[in-house]
Amino acid sequence: MTGIIILAAGASTRMGKPKQQLIYEQKTLLQRSIDAAxxxxxxxxxxxxxxxxxxIKLTIEHLPVNIIYNDDWESGMSSSIKAGITALSAYPDVDDALLMLCDQPFVDAALLKQLIGLKTSAPSxxxxxxYSDTIGVPALFSKNHFSQLLALTxxxxxxxLLMQQQSTVITLPFIQGSIDIDTPDDLKRLKKGQL
Incomplete structure (x- = not known):
């Protein structure tokens, strides 16, 4: 079984309001990520x-997802990854974890299925x-990488971890992965189709 962790704990300081709640094509950015998952x-x-x-909870609590509260979110993204991996570790049937963000508007279920499909032929x-000459999320990690994810600070x-383990990373091209929404200008350009 795959565990999918959507990281949505940030304060969106550059946006000036919760970007999880921003609307794009009649859905919030977080709803789009949840739909993909x-x-x-x-x-x-x-x-x-x-x-x-x-x-944010009020807008998603009716959905079939598990909500985790990261009380330590101010310490950085690693704390949210740890919260998700710790929760997944309670399920013995979970073989891997797919990490994704809530502000990449072009991530969809088809992309996630491609990632999982590649994993079946190269489980380790x-x-x-x-994208943009780098590698990043969404990314799928097998259970034997959980301890390394928990060690992030x-x-x-x-x-x-991706950069440390490049020799054991398979890359799926996703040009639109470089598009994330951090500022009001990013949102304007997205809505105008300029990203």
Missing amino acids: LGISNAIVYVVLGANAEV YIIACG GNEGAKK
């Missing part, structure tokens, strides 16, 4: 919340997306 059958989905958790490898994200 729920498009994977036989997966367990976790959403990690932190800043503005009570407000990390499967990551490639501060604002370190999955990219640190």
Whole structure:
């Protein structure tokens, strides 16, 4: 079984309001991420919340996802990854973890299925997306990488592990992966189709 962890705990300081709640094509960015995750059958989905958790929770609590509260979200992204991996580790049937963000508007279920499909032919490898001359999330990690994810600190994200383990990473090209929404200008350009 695949565990999907949507990292949505940040304070969106550059946006000035919770970007999880921003609307694009009639859905919030977080809803779009959740829809992509729920498009994977036989997966367990976790959403990690932190800043503005009570407000955001109201918009997703009716969905078939598990909500995790990361009280330590201010210490950086690693704390949200740890919260998700710790929750997944309670399930013996979970073989791997797919990490994704809530602000990549072009991630969809088809992309996630491609990542999982690549994993079946190379189970010991990390499967990551490639964009803008780098590798990043969404990325799929097998259970034997959980301890390394739990060892991340501060604002370190999955990219640190991806760069350390490049020889065991299979890259799926995803040009639109470089598009994430951090500022009001990003949102304007997205809505105008300029990203």
